[in-house]
Amino acid sequence: MKVVKEDNIVKKNIRRTDLKVALCYPNQYRIGMSCLALHYIYNLFNSYENVVCERFFLENTFSLESQLPLSKFDIIAFTLQFELDYINMFKILINSKIPVDRQKRNTSHPIIIAGGPCVMENPLPLSNFIDIFFIGEAEVLVPKFIERALSLKNIKRDFLDFSSITGLYLPEVGNKTKRVWVENIDDAFYPTIQVLTRMYDKSTKPIFSNSFLLEISRGCGRGCRFCISGYIYRPPRYRSIKKIEKIIDEAIENHKINKIILVGTSASDHPKFKEICELILSKGLFFSTPSLRIDVLDEDIISFLLKGSQKTITIAPESGSNFLRTLINKPIPNSLILNVAKLFQRNNVPSLKMYFMVGLPNESIKDIEAINAISSKILENFKGLLKLSVNPLIPKPYTPMQWVPYISRKEYLKKTKILKPLKSKKISISIGSWSMGCLEHILSLGTSELSELLSTNILASNLVNWQSLIGWLRLNIHDYSRMLTVNINENPLFNIIDNGISIDFLKAEYYKMTLALFTQPCPSTCSSCGVCN
Incomplete structure (x- = not known):
């Protein structure tokens, strides 16, 4: 990625921090920097003196703040705003030589967490890849997560302990959890200092510059x-x-x-x-x-x-x-x-x-x-x-x-x-594209079976784009889409994630x-x- 000049970036002495978090937006810098969620999470993690949070985008394999590689962080945090960005998440991990499948990672690798509307909507299609899902709003979950992370002797060895926190879903445990949310947003944390891009070219100019x-x-x-x-x-x-x-x-x-x-x-x-x-x-x-x-x-x-x-x-x-x-x-x-x-x-x-x-x-x-x-x-x-x-x-x-x-x-x-x-x-x-819309539908309603299908084939394909991956899978996306709709009442999602919305209400x-x-x-x-x- 071309060098950009920014105001209000947070730089800490990493050696003096207890927890290193890599915040990844799985798309271009110009898109990510126009996303309020990224500013929220960046500032929320960095509000803790002994925690450092640095940013990654699709274009950069080293953190913007200290030029550290992704593999050197304790935690990789993805904010997932759009289903079609999942493929970029895979690319970021592969380019950093971090195993995409969570079963192939060990204590030498970072823990991978994810949040955002796509996760609250349905984490199951990514259950083979993510260690911890945040089901709810960051202002509630991040403080609890940090408190627990800092209390553990070895976060990578003992990360299953996070399953006891309401709002965190761990596929390894398969724990049922419930969405958490801020009751009064006046009382919640707000990023009143946001990183602003001051020097850029066409490829890095934020949408909201x-x-x-x-x-x-x-x-x-x-x-x-x-x-x-x-x-x-x-x-x-x-x-x-x-x-x-x-x-x-x-x-x-x-x-x-x-x-x-x-x-x-x-x-x-x-x-x-x-x-x-x-x-x-x-x-x-x-x-x-x-x-x-x-x-x-x-x-x-x-x-x-x-x-x-x-x-x-x-x-x-x-x-x-x-x-x-x-x-x-x-x-x-x-x-x-x-x-x-x-x-x-x-x-x-x-x-x-x-x-x-x-x-x-x-x-x-x-x-x-x-x-x-x-x-x-x-x-x-x-x-x-x-x-x-x-x-x-x-x-x-x-x-x-x-x-x-x-x-x-x-x-x-x-x-x-x-x-x-x-x-x-x-x-x-x-x-809009019919095929991209159909793919988004599959990723929205998919189950852990879809995650298994992706996991099995993701490294075998060249992962250029979604079309190449679907072609490798030999998947008729519309037939698969119809199958998910027909079987929606059997979707295990509703037995794992309680979003607060009553299924009876939705049926009514x-x-x-x-x-x-x-x-x-x-x-x-x-x-x-x-x-x-």
């Missing part, structure tokens, strides 16, 4: 039936305006920044969202937020976003059909979408991005044509650039959609072909989906999902 990442909320109670984040991060929690201002003031003091990135599963649902926007602007800072709920947008919010220098406003209608949006528990009428488009035009918004899915239950050709229709109607009122991002629905565990089969290649290509004529000078359209939501019945959002109405007992 010269910006401070500010989480204002966590979890979402809307109950969109396809959204894994809306289930595994329940209940919705909001950081207070007082705490947010304190964090911003510390960020200004600790960084040379001019922009804040608002982070949250559904940031615009924050009850004080407008006040937060005004607060940031009053500090002389710009800001942006990745995506916004259509039903909260009004003149004030749009005005704040434009003053904050946001050029593209992103919304997610998910479908062109009113009926399908009701079915997925996102009952936003087309009339509201068109009214919002008029607001964008009235306020001279330069660019509008919209997310759509193909492969929803009961979806017809007419529903796909409805995407064309609403996009054309939007352009009657909106004169900026319209960007469409279209992807296959990927059913996830711990959602009502886990019983829905992944769309066939033939149907996906037929339906997305209908959308291609939309492309013009005023509309850009991006259509699936039934309500078939009838297109609406479930009120949490916390305004409790739907008895099980998380809050």
Whole structure:
């Protein structure tokens, strides 16, 4: 990796520390440095005087802080944000000559731990590779993990002792565990000092460069039936305006920044969202937020976003059909979408991005044509650039959609072909890969059998990319995907990991989906999902 210049890196005398942690983001530096989870974990581990945490990315085989090889650390910690990054995790270990299969590692090798949304979703496909999974939020688990690690005489020999900590899952033990989460995020640790990249080239420039990442909320109670984040991060929690201002003031003091990135599963649902926007602007800072709920947008919010220098406003209608949006528990009428488009035009918004899915239950050709229709109607009122991002629905565990089969290649290509004529000078359209979506579905719902299959073949293949690995496995990914959906009730995942969500609740939501019945959002109405007992 090319040398980058950074502010706020943590450098310690490694010889004087008791625990060395290698924090690995299994993708490019520019992507990893734009991930708030990486900053959280880096600062949380380094907040302990006798613990050192240094960073690795896909491009570097030596730590950025002290140029140590990965094998010299006691613990390798992967933060897994996307299933398709698993292959990069394998590459990082292989390039460092660390056995990928945990059964082939011994006390001379580091212990490998992993956390993140993919782990909370389903750790089983990686059970042959990871020693300890973190099922829950780092602010709760990391302190307990460090306390136990420092108390052990030989962490590599005695690591099975971690199985007694709620929220840690060890495949070697096969212990059942439960997701843990922060009840009040105001009281939780926050990385008010974040590493900023100051000197970079095109390959290393972070997506959010010269910006401070500010989480204002966590979890979402809307109950969109396809959204894994809306289930595994329940209940919705909001950081207070007082705490947010304190964090911003510390960020200004600790960084040379001019922009804040608002982070949250559904940031615009924050009850004080407008006040937060005004607060940031009053500090002389710009800001942006990745995506916004259509039903909260009004003149004030749009005005704040434009003053904050946001050029593209992103919304997610998910479908062109009113009926399908009701079915997925996102009952936003087309009339509201068109009214919002008029607001964008009235306020001279330069660019509008919209997310759509193909492969929803009961979806017809007419529903796909409805995407064309609403996009054309939007352009009657909106004169900026319209960007469409279209992807296959990927059913996830711990959602009502886990019983829905992944769309066939033939149907996906037929339906997305209908959308291609939309492309013009005023509309850009991006259509996601069917095969990568199918692979993500397999990795989301897979069991330990998939882990065994990968483990057996991963070194035999040349591991260039997922296509080469799947080709080596001679795996029909769609047939495998269908098998996982059919056998979801027998998936051992639900006997090992308790995410707090009641399976009976998910089945009831699936039934309500078939009838297109609406479930009120949490916390305004409790739907008895099980998380809050």
